[in-house]
Each structure stands twice: as structure tokens, then as C-alpha cells.
């Protein structure tokens with residue numbers, strides 16, 4: 226089968242499309258014919274081995290995992306022993322935490338997959354796992370938003386941000402979104418009540434008050450959270466130094482600020498699938514690449530200015 230492999234750390238140019246052995250299904254896993262993927266910042270962090278400390282888990286001198294990629298949607302072609310919630314032919318989507326998704330076939334733990342809603346295309350569902358789970362868990366699991374609360378979402382137009390705006394609205398929160406001037410109409414269209422353009426307003430001097438602050442971009446200071454919010458959730462980071470400084474201040478403060486790494490699980494993916502089915506979240510696809518151009522897709526998202534998601538297609542819908 227074809228797969229995008231990497232044997233050293235570097236930019237998208239180190240990825241190569243190779244013939245590799247098709248995986249064999251394992252217990253508690255499903256074997257999926259991959260139809261589409263999406264690209265996430267985690268892909269290029271893993272590809273480049275940055276930040277450096279991440280190499281303690283990805284491999285100190287060279288990558289431990291050969292095939293890149295987390296998000297996928299596809300069709301089950303084999304089910305391993307111990308899996309009773311999926312069958313051959315099911316259309317599924319999910320997230321491969323250890324990589325392996327940028328590939329014709331993927332052997333995936335069943336517990337990080339869910340069934341796709343009927344009549345929804347593979348590229349749409351491939352756009353959801355990492356960014357959708359992160360947005361959902363930031364707002365619901367960690368932010369504990371309640372109906373009627375106000376939420377400020379910093380970095381509202383990207384993968385995580387555009388899901389966060391829509392999920393917050395779906396759960397009855399009033400959303401104020403922060404994005405660049407060019408994305409104001411877009412974040413309004415997906416449900417933000419108010420929009421602050423960071424090109425025009427210095428967010429570090431903004432004095433609005435909110436129940437929850439969600440920072441997907443990762444440039445907010447500890448004082449920004451405490452000035453504007455009652456509680457906060459830190460999702461992204463702009464530099465290690467900035468993140469460490471915020472976390473150090475958090476350690477000496479009573480303000481409730483959570484920093485977390487999203488976890489894939491069937492239950493949360495099923496909630497996201499229901500929100501898609503009910504029309505409460507729409508996946509904005511900024512660009513669709515053929516699978517042969519996966520390195521270009523990674524280079525494209527590295528600029529961190531994506532509106533919604535970028536997806537890559539292996540197979541046209543069957």
C-alpha cells in the first residue's frame with residue numbers, strides 16, 4: 226500500500242510517498258481503507274520534532290513512528306477480535322494518536338473511532354477529529370460552560386477555533402470571537418455574537434468580561450485571563466517561553482486556568498457526529514488537496530492562518 230513516511234526530522238520535504246506493507250488487523254483494532262485525512266499543527270510539530278522536548282516521546286534522534294498523520298475518515302474492511310461496536314463496511318472517522326493515518330490503510334484502535342453520520346462526505350468528517358475534540362473538550366470537559374454563559378474564543382477562525390465557536394453556540398453560550406480582520410464575516414456566519422479583530426484592537430488591553438476564556442492561538446498572558454475571565458482554558462501555544470510563563474503564574478494563582486491535551490474517545494466523537502447530523506456544526510474546508518500533495522498541505526497549514534480546515538483526499542466517495 227502507499228503511505229507517507231519519514232525517517233528523519235525536518236520540513237514537509239522529508240515526507241516521501243512509498244510502498245509499505247499493509248497493516249494486519251490487531252485485537253481491539255479495526256482496519257480502515259482511508260478515504261480522507263486532515264492536517265493539524267500536531268502533524269508538523271511531530272514532523273519537525275519541535276518543540277525539542279517532544280522528541281522524548283516521538284524519538285530522540287529520529288522519529289520512532291514512520292508514517293505521519295492523525296485525522297482520517299474511511300471504510301472498515303476488517304474488524305479485530307474484541308471489537309463489537311463496528312462492522313465491516315461501516316464509515317468511520319477518528320484520530321491516530323501515534324501517527325499512521327496518511328496512508329491507504331490504517332489499523333486503528335476501535336476506541337478512538339466513531340461511525341460517521343449518514344449522507345456526510347468523507348472529507349468533511351476527516352476535518353473533525355483533532356480540532357473538533359479539542360474544541361469540545363476545551364469548552365465542555367475543561368471549560369464546563371453552561372447555557373447562557375459568555376465565552377471569549379481567541380483564535381476563532383482556525384481549525385479548533387471555528388469548531389469552538391459553533392459548539393459554544395450549540396450549548397447555549399454567548400460567543401465573542403477574536404480573529405483577524407479578514408475573518409470577521411466568517412466567524413459571524415458560524416455563530417459569534419460579537420467579533421474583535423486583533424488587527425484593530427489590542428487584546429492585551431481589552432476590558433470585556435466573560436465567564437470563560439478559551440485561547441486557541443496561545444498568545445494570551447496570565448493577566449489577560451484574570452482581567453477578562455472567571456476561568457480559562459489554554460489550548461494552543463505561541464512559544465514554549467510564553468507557555469511556561471503563563472503556567473508558572475497559574476501555579477501561584479487561585480484563578481482556574483486549565484491547560485490540557487485533547488484525548489480521542491468514541492463517546493466525544495459520537496457527540497461531534499451528532500452535532501454534524503443536527504446541522505449544529507459545519508466543517509469549513511479552506512482547501513482540499515489530493516493525497517499525493519500531503520506535503521504541500523502540511524506546508525500550507527504551517528503558516529497558522531487556515532480558515533477552518535485543510536483536508537487531503539485518497540479516494541473519491543464510493
Ligand SMILES: NC(=O)c1ccc[n+]([C@@H]2O[C@H](COP(=O)([O-])OP(=O)(O)OC[C@H]3O[C@@H](n4cnc5c(N)ncnc54)[C@H](OP(=O)(O)O)[C@@H]3O)[C@@H](O)[C@H]2O)c1
Pocket residue numbers: 265266267355356359379380381382383384385386403404405406408423441442443444459460461462463485486487526528529530531532533
Ligand atoms: N491542547 C491540545 O490538545 C491541542 C489540540 C489541537 C491543537 N492545539 C493547538 O491549538 C492551536 C490552534 O490549532 P488549530 O488547528 O486551530 O490551528 P490553525 O487551524 O492553524 O488556526 C490557527 C488560527 O490562529 C489564528 N491567529 C493567528 N494569529 C492570531 C492572533 N494574533 N490572535 C488570535 N488568533 C490568531 C488564525 O486566525 P487568523 O487567520 O484570523 O489570524 C488561525 O485561524 C495550535 O497551537 C495547536 O498546536 C492544541
